[in-house]
Amino acid sequence: MDRKVVRFRLGTADLSQITFAVSPGHVTWAGDEVHVRVLHYGAVIDCEGSGLTLVPSVMSTPRCAVITERGAQPTLFYPAHGVTETWTGDGTTAAAALTALLGEGRARVLLCLDGPRSTSETAALCGLAVSTASHHLAVLRGAGLVDSTRAGAAVRHSRSVLGEALTSRQ
Numbered sequence: 001m002d003r004k005v006v007r008f009r010l011g012t013a014d015l016s017q018i019t020f021a022v023s024p025g026h027v028t029w030a031g032d033e034v035h036v037r038v039l040h041y042g043a044v045i046d047c048e049g050s051g052l053t054l055v056p057s058v059m060s061t062p063r064c065a066v067i068t069e070r071g072a073q074p075t076l077f078y079p080a081h082g083v084t085e086t087w088t089g090d091g092t093t094a095a096a097a098l099t100a101l102l103g104e105g106r107a108r109v110l111l112c113l114d115g116p117r118s119t120s121e122t123a124a125l126c127g128l129a130v131s132t133a134s135h136h137l138a139v140l141r142g143a144g145l146v147d148s149t150r151a152g153a154a155v156r157h158s159r160s161v162l163g164e165a166l167t168s169r170q
Helices: 002-012 015-022 092-102 102-114 119-126 130-142 160-168
Strands: 027-030 033-036 053-057 065-067 077-079 146-153 155-160
Touching: 065 160, 092 102, 092 160, 102 119, 102 130, 102 160, 119 130, 119 155, 130 146, 155 160
Parallel strands: 053 077
Antiparallel strands: 027 033, 065 077, 146 155
């Protein structure tokens, strides 16, 4: 479905209309710049002549996600037309969908990280042993869903852009 929609728009519209249709209100085109509005993140990315890869995502929110790391191809993940709205359309909640995808403990840890937290804070908030929370955080970090930074003796964990996209239903 999405490929047909995008192919049609490529044949009948200019890029500004396509990016607006990809994620209304979150992606805009101004001159030679594409502006993407995402939660908890802001940056200006110079594609350096490499272009921008557009990737439809079934497990997306109405917002977009981006890959902006230097050396990686700049990529914009947007809600796939015709399916994104229904990936949890059988009545399940985002928490239930994440539980099915990640398991109950990891889903709970990811959902609890609504701000930077230490491993101990995460464990207490999620009702887990510190060792269990630490293991879940390591797996989530390995999957790119959590970012961790050292703050003195503690390590602070927060959702990555990808983790935010999976937990956000806005």
